[in-house]
Amino acid sequence: MKKIMSILTLGILLLLTACSGSNTTSKSSAEDTKTKSGEKQVVTFWHSMSGAGQETLDSIVKDFNHSQNKIQVNAEFQGTYDEALTKFNAVAGTNSAPTMIQTFEIGTKSMINSGNIIPIQEFVDKDHYDMSGLEKNITNYYSLDGKFYSMPFNSSTPVMYYNKDAFKMAGLDPDKAPATFEEVETAAKAITKSNPDMKGFALQAYGWLWEQLLANQGALLLNKDNGRTDTPTKIGWNEEEGKSIFNWVKQMVDDDTFANYGTNGDNMIAGFLSGDVAMFLQSSASARDVIDNAPFDVGIAFLPHPEDKERQGVVIGGASLWMIDGKPKAESQAAWEFMKYLQKPEVQAKWHVGTGYFAINPAAYDEKVVKDAWAEKPQLQVTVDQLQSTKPSYATQGALMDMLPEGRKIMETALETVFNGGDVDKSYKTAVQQFNEAIKQANKARGK
Numbered sequence: 001m002k003k004i005m006s007i008l009t010l011g012i013l014l015l016l017t018a019c020s021g022s023n024t025t026s027k028s029s030a031e032d033t034k035t036k037s038g039e040k041q042v043v044t045f046w047h048s049m050s051g052a053g054q055e056t057l058d059s060i061v062k063d064f065n066h067s068q069n070k071i072q073v074n075a076e077f078q079g080t081y082d083e084a085l086t087k088f089n090a091v092a093g094t095n096s097a098p099t100m101i102q103t104f105e106i107g108t109k110s111m112i113n114s115g116n117i118i119p120i121q122e123f124v125d126k127d128h129y130d131m132s133g134l135e136k137n138i139t140n141y142y143s144l145d146g147k148f149y150s151m152p153f154n155s156s157t158p159v160m161y162y163n164k165d166a167f168k169m170a171g172l173d174p175d176k177a178p179a180t181f182e183e184v185e186t187a188a189k190a191i192t193k194s195n196p197d198m199k200g201f202a203l204q205a206y207g208w209l210w211e212q213l214l215a216n217q218g219a220l221l222l223n224k225d226n227g228r229t230d231t232p233t234k235i236g237w238n239e240e241e242g243k244s245i246f247n248w249v250k251q252m253v254d255d256d257t258f259a260n261y262g263t264n265g266d267n268m269i270a271g272f273l274s275g276d277v278a279m280f281l282q283s284s285a286s287a288r289d290v291i292d293n294a295p296f297d298v299g300i301a302f303l304p305h306p307e308d309k310e311r312q313g314v315v316i317g318g319a320s321l322w323m324i325d326g327k328p329k330a331e332s333q334a335a336w337e338f339m340k341y342l343q344k345p346e347v348q349a350k351w352h353v354g355t356g357y358f359a360i361n362p363a364a365y366d367e368k369v370v371k372d373a374w375a376e377k378p379q380l381q382v383t384v385d386q387l388q389s390t391k392p393s394y395a396t397q398g399a400l401m402d403m404l405p406e407g408r409k410i411m412e413t414a415l416e417t418v419f420n421g422g423d424v425d426k427s428y429k430t431a432v433q434q435f436n437e438a439i440k441q442a443n444k445a446r447g448k
Contacts, residue, residue: 040072041334044098046088048081048319052289053154056354064341071334081107081319082405092116097324100335102153104319105141106404109227111322112149113402113446118323119149123336134343135362137390141316141398144228150320151339154357156285157314158212159383160184160304164297166278170194177301179311181248184279184304188257191278199259201252202268202280205415207408208317209281211399213245216305218312221399221407222439228394231448232401234436242432244306246414246424253421260419263412283317284383287356291377300379302386313390315398318357356380358387403442410434 049057054077061075078084081104091097093116103111111117124131131139131148138155142148164174170190178184188200203209211221220226220236235242252258259277261268269286271277273294281303282290291298305311321339323332341347348364351357353373359365365384374381390396401407414431418424 040070041330043071043073043100043331043335043338045073045075045100045102045335045338046078046084046098047075047102048078048084048104049102049154050077053285053355053357056351059354060342060347060350063347064338067341071337073338085110089114092324093326097326099324099327099331100339101322101324102319103150103322105317105398106408108142108144108149108320109400109402109404112144116325117149118325118332119147120151120323120336120339121147121149123323123333123339124148127336127340129340133363134360135358135387137313137387137392137396138316138358138360140392142320144400150322151342152316152360153319153321153342154285154351154355155316155318155360156283156357157317157383157387158209158281158303159284159287159386160279160281160301161272161286161290162299162301163272163275163278163294164299166191166195166198166275166296167299174297174299177299178279178304179302180304180307181244182307185248185251185255185257188252188279189255192255192257198275199277200257200279202259202261202271202277203249203415204261204265204268204280204282205263205412205419206265207411210245210411210415211408212303212314212317213305214241215315215395215398216303216312217241217244217309218393218395220395221404222401225394226397226399227401228397231443232399232439233443234439235432236399239428243424243428246418246428248306249415250418250424253419258419262416262419284358284386285318285356287380287383288354288377289356291379298379300382302382312393313396314386315396316387352380356383358384362388401439401442403438406438406442407435410438 047057057075061073065072078087084101085103085107088101138152142150142152160177162177167174172187172190178187184201191198191200214221214237219241222232223234223236224230224232226236249258259271261271265282268280269282269290272280287300303314323335343361345361345363345367348359348361349367349370352359352364353369364370410431414427417427
């Protein structure tokens with residue numbers, strides 16, 4: 001009997017010990033990002049960076065993985081933003097979905113409406129994480145009603161690139177870039193006259209660039225304050241503002257000073273580097289590649305505006321990082337730790353210098369690596385100056401609506417038509433009708 005009681009007592013003690021151990025493991029899992037087996041917590045990160053962006057991102061991810069022994073971030077390239085979003089929508093809600101995904105800025109509303117994300121505000125509040133130190137003109141876009149749904153990451157704005165050697169040959173001041181539409185037209189004529197084999201200016205038929213040229217005039221893309229105070233019901237710009245861009249390009253097409261690369265931005269950059277065109281607009285994220293690969297002195301300047309309009313500034317472009325719902329808490333917490341790591345000044349300094357994207361944390365600009373890069377390539381600082389001198393408004397804060405990718409395609413078709421000699425009035429009217437219809441259909445799909 002004593003033997004039986006001893007066995008029972010031992011069993012109870014072992015059971016209590018096991019329960020105690022189980023509770024300790026549970027608490028540790030909540031506080032630690034390691035898996036129960038002691039292996040690193042894996043975070044699957046889908047992104048759309050290529051070229052210099054991917055090289056720098058891979059290096060940053062490697063640094064993070066080596067900086068601690070609890071989390072393993074696996075960065076996986078998924079193609080363009082559109083391609084990555086399509087892949088995500090196909091696996092959302094399943095085990096195949098990533099822990100976090102990089103999505104372009106105009107995908108913000110689509111991600112919010114998807115029901116497949118966790119607003120990072122939940123992590124910000126729980127962690128008492130201070131977002132106020134990040135770049136205001138960047139966080140303004142991603143803050144909606146005082147709430148952050150995603151973490152800003154790779155941010156850029158368009159700038160004007162120009163060939164300083166071509167400016168000298170045309171008798172233009174290489175250190176004074178054209179600031180207005182009209183000055184661009186005048187410079188384009190002088191350049192083409194001095195070198196008949198070189199066109200003066202190129203503009204990619206890209207909806208994002210059209211939106212930026214609109215915002216720089218203080219014009220809204222959508223009504224209802226760019227969709228930030230209520231759901232948009234129609235376009236926000238007026239005819240004078242919208243047509244100014246079409247008429248500007250049409251004038252240079254008629255003057256035979258415009259280089260038409262259609263929607264192909266890579267061909268446009270290649271044309272600039274080979275000396276086929278002297279000026280073009282493109283993302284500031286291309287700055288490092290363009291400067292490093294040009295066989296001539298490259299100038300970078302602010303986005304131009306009509307001379308009868310005061311420059312308002314630019315809307316932030318690029319992408320942000322989204323936390324995907326349905327993952328274990330430890331996995332999501334690990335992804336949050338990585339998001340915070342990306343905002344460190346030294347990490348953002350490496351990102352800015354390696355790519356040309358802005359530093360989300362402006363403290364990065366005080367890092368030695370940035371100061372050295374700016375001393376060697378002062379053009380990089382111009383991109384930051386343009387962003388920080390932008391006047392905050394609904395126009396420069398940017399538009400929010402889930403039909404914006406379709407809206408961009410509509411404007412790209414209209415721009416291409418004008419590039420190819422099409423009628424401005426007809427092209428513009430058709431684009432406005434289609435844009436408003438896209439807004440109407442998007443609202444109808446949501447029962448608005």
